[in-house]
Amino acid sequence: MNVRTIVSGLLLVAAGSASAAVKIGQPAPDFTGTDSNGQQQTLSSYRGKFVVLEWTNHDCPYVRKHYGAGNMQAQQRDAADAGVVWLSVISSAPGQQGHVEPSKANELTRSRDAAPHAVVLDPSGDIGRSYDARTTPHMYIVDPNGTLVYQGGIDSITSADQDDIPNARQHVRIALNELLSGAPVSQAVTRPYGCSVKY
């Protein structure tokens, strides 16, 4: 029933209900955010390139799992080499775990030897909510047309244990390889796992 859909749609929007924020095959929500170097980062300015979005919180044990083992940094480097734009996003609200000032964000990138294209600071949580980002890490891939092509976890073993990384299916790495070779993503939606995003 069309009228019903329209009416309830309008009401849902009015009520500010956030459900099914993003969908595979649909345009990824555009955003502009300030990065740790004070630069504006706009998703749509990267049309023509694949973009990886990584929600992060340096104090979250699941984030530490992947940074501690060097898995995240290695994927960031490989992505950069393949011309993929990697944006780390921090949506922790001020006072919450993982919230950092720009200088601290840069310090973390240095000390962890990380290699994201930029670290976007989202203390209001607006970008995170527009993607319905729920965990750290929570990963998204946007294709050169601005379409969402992957959402979910960084890999398949939902633990905080570094030893599990070699045995896990690296979802993002595999998806990027598939996309770069022109193949469809074999697992476009996976379970994101980790700490909750501290909005």
Next chain:
Amino acid sequence: MTGPVLAADSLRTPHVTLQLESERPSITPGETLWLGLHFELAPHWHVYWRNPGDSGEAPKVNWQLPDGWQAGEIHWPIPKRIPVGSLVNYGYEDHVTLLVPIRVPTTNPTAGEVRIGADMTWLVCRELCIPERGSLDLTLGISQTPVDATPTVATRFDKARGQWPVTLDKVANYQATDSITLKLSNLEWLPYQIDDVWFAANVWGPIAPSGRQSWRIDNGDLLITAPPGDLPPSDEEPLHGLLVVSERIGGERITRGFEIAAKPAEIAAATPDMTFLLALVFAFAGGLLLNLMPCVLPVLAIKALGLVTHTDDQRARHGFTFLAGVLLTFATLAGLLIALRAGGDALGWGFQLQQPLVVIGLMYLMLAVALNLSGVYQIGGRLAGFGQSAASQSGLRGTFAIGVLAVVVASPCTAPFMGGALGFALTRPSHESLVVFIALGTGFALPVLLLSIFPTWTRFLPAPGAWMERLRNALAFPMYGAAAWLLWVLSQQVDATGLALSLAGALLLAFALWWLGQNDNGARIHRVAVTLGLLLSVALATQAGRQDNAALTALEAQQWSRERVADLQAEGRPVFVNFTAAWCITCKVNEQVALSTDAVRAAFHARDITYLKADWTRQDPNITRELQRYGRSGVPLYLLYPAGGGEPQLLPQLLTESLVLAAIDQT
């Protein structure tokens, strides 16, 4: 028998005390040994269910067992929904015991001692999450004959088993569209006083844990709607999950869990005989009809006539102001009802009239309006819309007030049309309910709005003059009638003292208003007198409202209860149930024209039909639930249960003698 005493190992972290325990103090070859993993959690910290929800991680065990031993799956108790910001997790707070069955072979070992090890990882969270790990072990002796658990341990394990969900092998279906709809039939397993129902999928993906779910009972089916998760179920595979049902018994909340496996199927989007669009049409038509109700017509007629004195431009402005007043009041009323229902109150439309104080208040209001129409007093002519030469601010405010007043006086007169539409509305998510109420308000305000926008009709009226005053006085009488009717409703709710008090209040009110009319100049002493009179009548009303008539019973019909119906059905007898209320005009009309006739009485007698009456004059959650079972949120409802058991036949809301006789014939 050999071996040491049961040695439960435990470990402690800042937020968790974890203990591994065996149910029996020793092992018997060939048995199933139950082990318990008991978490004691620091306040506000939680661990997770098998599907942790939006974030989090379920505890994992890696068992260290002798060769040939087999550890089964963790038996998960019913989890709670734990909100974390805008996310929702499924898990446990305070403490939880996870039980695991261990299959012990007959051959290994047959004597000595056995060490059982559990390497555990778990995540414990408050806002922050801490992944923890640890190993526990337990050494148990072997005994050829089973040794019973000690009473303390047995109690602990039985308590843990009491937290398990039960597997429901009933038909469950689901349909995945924009939302996931689950449908369960044959609801005899469902508790009666349902407080809340929610569903959790066993795994991540099919449904969004943080999404708002809604449930309703419709034609004997339980329907649950949940927003889909990132990975909605495909249309071929079953959806496995846990249905959690809470019931409130005497102020205590009891939660039960049901494991279900829902098969994909087509599920009708709404009640077969009432769709959202149809509900809107009915509500709109019902709103139009409300204009003709005796308690509303006078107010609106006067309002419409008041428009004559305005210019075209002012008229339109007044029309829309009136619409705003009406819509706002309907929205407020709907919001109140939705909020009360969300708070767990079992309410239906007409709920306002279940409170004696509200009935008294409405009665006083009708009386006050009637006295105004009779010319006993004026409120600067504003209430009636007369004498307003310009669309002044206060004039518009008066029009808005009339919109509000019109809805308030209309609320007792629910036209039969609206029963279905509002009943439907209240079973829907709140935004849909609100839209139905808005449609009702629009229909209600439409006649006055049209009259104000298209002023041509005024040409058919005689010039404003003395006839208007006469008409106005005449229109007071339907209002007096409405007041008399509300008094009669009240007489069913309070005892003689209450009635006397409310009548004394009415007398005082009338006197105060008369005084007001005599002393329009507004001298301070008069204002004080009027205010005192009004306050006193309010005080009397409050007293009157407390004089609850507890001894209210039906006369010839027996009192309805669900158990009574079940008993009579078990005896194989036919049963007729009349869901009614003193303030429900349709019910009273039906009882007069269709249920009290000699032919119907004779037919009841001939077939030995037991006549049960469910009186909803005052709030009764049992009756509300039963109404909901049949997709209604208000009375009347007529059920005819056939002889020899079985589902009842639903009779229409408007009864005739022949219709009732035909229905009886068919049973």
